[in-house]
Amino acid sequence: MSVKLPPKTVNHCYLCAAPLHHKVTWRKLLTPTKEPVICDKCHQRFxxxxxxxxxxxxxxxxxxxxxxxxxxxxxxxxxxxxxxxxxxxxxxxxxxxxxxxxxxxxxxxxxxxxxxxxxxxxxxxxxxxxxxxxxxxxxxxxxxxxxxxxxxxxxxxxxxxxxxxxxxxxxxxxxxxxxxxxxxxxxxxxxxxxxxxxxxxxxxxxxx
CATH class of the missing domain: 3.40.50 (Rossmann fold)
Structure with missing residues (x-):
């Protein structure tokens, strides 16, 4: 029997290594999305x-x-x-x-x-x-x-x-x-x- 592992949690930005703070919201609970792996500051540069x-x-x-x-x-x-x-x-x-x-x-x-x-x-x-x-x-x-x-x-x-x-x-x-x-x-x-x-x-x- 295979066991499905939970998705990994990324704690630091892939681009600048700043800590990531994942917020739990009702929207995320009702419509699951993939957690970001870069910080807001890096994302805003794109x-x-x-x-x-x-x-x-x-x-x-x-x-x-x-x-x-x-x-x-x-x-x-x-x-x-x-x-x-x-x-x-x-x-x-x-x-x-x-x-x-x-x-x-x-x-x-x-x-x-x-x-x-x-x-x-x-x-x-x-x-x-x-x-x-x-x-x-x-x-x-x-x-x-x-x-x-x-x-x-x-x-x-x-x-x-x-x-x-x-x-x-x-x-x-x-x-x-x-x-x-x-x-x-x-x-x-x-x-x-x-x-x-x-x-x-x-x-x-x-x-x-």
Whole structure:
């Protein structure tokens, strides 16, 4: 018989190590949410993207790419601090929890994943408790961040469908960490639409 362990309590901010003071409210008791893992001061440094500031049609971005977010992304992705996948888990959970869709993370190339040791989009979704399905494979290990804007916009197709994966005529949501020119998401979207998807939208943590 398996025993379900209670969720761990985080007592110090993941970003500045300040003590965390968790408040018990009726709202939390009636609608359980995941406890924050960063302090209010650190959280306030991240700038939310308003509906009027969304740059791309059918793409919802949660935060702007300001200096605190740049530091966070560097520590998470490149310094391999995988525990930081929990920082925005509640925001991601709230945006995707009720969606009657198929959630598709933008994949990493196997070489790049081996180098970084974990798939950062998968970990964001795992932390948020959102089920997902891998339908795409990255063709080249070259990252979009290493290209100029013109090179990104003129890129050949970045992805291919995984073998034996059937695309249903339904709604898919792509999930990525950051949208800058929109090229990555557009390539993934066009591939899914051509394969039979009825609708493809996207959620990103950051808007560059």
């Amino acid at each position: 700038e939310r993207v308003t509906p009027e500031q969304q740059k791309y049609k059918d793409v919802t971005a949660l935060y702007h790419y300001n200096e605190p977010m740049k530091d966070f992304l560097h520590q998470y992705k490149f310094l391999k601090d995988v525990v930081l996948s929990e920082v925005f888990r509640e925001e991601i959970h709230q945006h995707l929890k009720d969606e009657q869709t198929i959630i598709v993370p933008i994949p990493m190339h196997p070489e790049k994943q081996k180098e970084r040791t974990f798939a950062h989009i998968d970990e964001l979704l795992n932390a948020a408790g959102i089920p997902f399905t891998h339908l795409l494979e990255k063709i080249s290990p070259i990252t979009q961040s290493s290209k100029t804007k013109i090179e990104r916009e003129q890129s050949d197709q970045l992805f291919r469908l995984k073998v034996h994966e059937a695309i249903k005529p339904t709604h898919y949501i792509l999930v990525d960490d950051i949208v800058t020119t929109g090229t990555t998401l557009q390539h993934a979207k066009s591939l899914l639409i051509e394969a039979g998807a009825e609708k493809v939208t996207a959620l990103t943590l950051i808007q560059g």
